[in-house]
Amino acid sequence: MKISSKATFAATLMLGTMMLIAASIGWADAQVRAAAAQRRHSVEIASALNNMRMVTFEYLLNRRDRARLQEQMVWERLERLFASPVTLDGAAARMLASLRAQGEASHRLFSEVEAATGTGTADEVQRRFEVQLSSRILILQQNSLVQAEQLIHDAGARIDEAQHRVVLVTGLGLVVMAALTSATAWFFRRDVLGPIARLELATREVAAGNWSFELDVGSSDELGDMARHFDAMTRALRDSFSRLQASNRDLLGLNKELESFSYSVSHDLRSPLRSMDGFSLALLEDYGDRLDDDARDSLQRIRAASQRMGRLIDELLGLARVTRAELRIQDVDLSAMAEEIFSTLARSEPERRVRWEVEKGILVRGDRELTAIALQNLLANAWKFTSKVEKAVIRVGTRVDDGERVCFVSDNGAGFDMAYASRLFGAFQRLHHERDFPGTGVGLATVQRVMHRHGWSLGAHAALGQGATFYFRPTEKVDERREQDHPAG
């Protein structure tokens, strides 16, 4: 049974009991009222009967006309009282009927006495007849008084009885109400509080990662439905979790495959290149004097191409390494790092005159090795693309953009057309000709990967012939989960 049905049932039962109690009280009250009315009526009848006896006495003693008139008035009052509509129980009604009969009899006897008095013949027989009549009247009246007293007493007993019944009914009703309330509380505890406590425990268990927790509630009420839905939800979570684990395993496998692939690339693809370069050089060295310029040029081209392909393979491997490397987040001093890279660049090309300006104390939270790779690529790019400028200037610094700190590397070199900016960060994408600026087109792709691994955003702004600015937003907090992001690159 549903909890709502149970609640409706309990409420109906409670209301019914209360109405029953109210009806009983009302009925008992009516009983009391009726009994009280009967008592008042009986008292009035008794008082009238008493009056009647007094005036009858007086008339029989003195035969005064005033007493006779009074008897007539009292009789009329009695008749009105007998005729007045009072609800009575069976015994009282019978008693009242008998009172009425006695009253009528006594009144009739009184009329006979009066008639006899009116004749004026006062002989012995007549006198004895009158005494007899008088005695019968007085006996009748005495009887009536006794019966009236009985009526009053009965009415009082009836009142007592009705009042007693009210107390009884009220008490009984209260007991029933108490029992109903207790039963409701017990049901509430068993059917509502108990299941809710189990549900609460289940949510805690599942939240703690115990996917196998099952509620297994058998009841068919709303909480049972809820428990079943909860179990279904846990099962769905468990399923998707195991699917996630499976795809994680797949990814791990893919990652391993990629690793072995890059291993072979680094090992097997480089080997023929070495042969090409080595034997070309051997030819040049051993037979160079017997070859003409074209032949020597061709051999040099073979060597240059082999070496270039070797570099491409190395950079591709580097790109893969950036994707796979585990992040070790720490404080990284970008300023010091930039200074070091500039010094190395300057040593490698001592004939270049480049002015570099590095803002002091740029600290970011990131992986030192990957950040160095990214910065190396950015600075080497700036270095390369300012090679045809008279006064090359490269700046590394920070500025606040939309309330966030942004690091930038800017140069006044060749720049590029923003129309091609979308291709900027793709691997092997180049915006300049090889003969103008040599390169493989992997550098910025590597920078992009490093930024992505850190969760930093990378952007660029440039114009052809007016230099380029690369900026990135090093967020303070690195999302560690990103380490699992794109493990296969």
Added chain:
Amino acid sequence: MNEESKTILLVEDNDDDVALTLRAFKRSHLMNPVTVVRDGVEALDFLFSRGAYEDRGAAQPTLVILDLKLPKLDGLGVLKAMRADTRTALLPTVILTSSREEQDVIAGYSLGANSYVRKPVDFAEFLEAVKILGIYWLALNQVAPPQ
């Protein structure tokens, strides 16, 4: 110990690489005799004087140049077996390979390699590397006395 006995064992399966390495030796004026073996098992047979090399005697080479990617038993397996045997435990061994993978370098050194050199694509660079290797391991380095 005279100069002639300072032999080099070259463990390399790629003919081109063998030719280029020998050429590099020659051009670096390293006149030491070079024995070439083509796989890991053959390398161990040579070092432990067994199988086809049963009769070669007990003299060990002065330097072993070891490629990592080899048929049958790979270079790391050879190194592990060498370091486990007293006859070859202290033999100077240089890993000369095309791999630059971090795990190979770490594994090589953990197993007791004395050097790890990567073969560059540019033969001029390779020549330079071989020259330095030869000078260091065959002329400068003092080998451990035989046990």
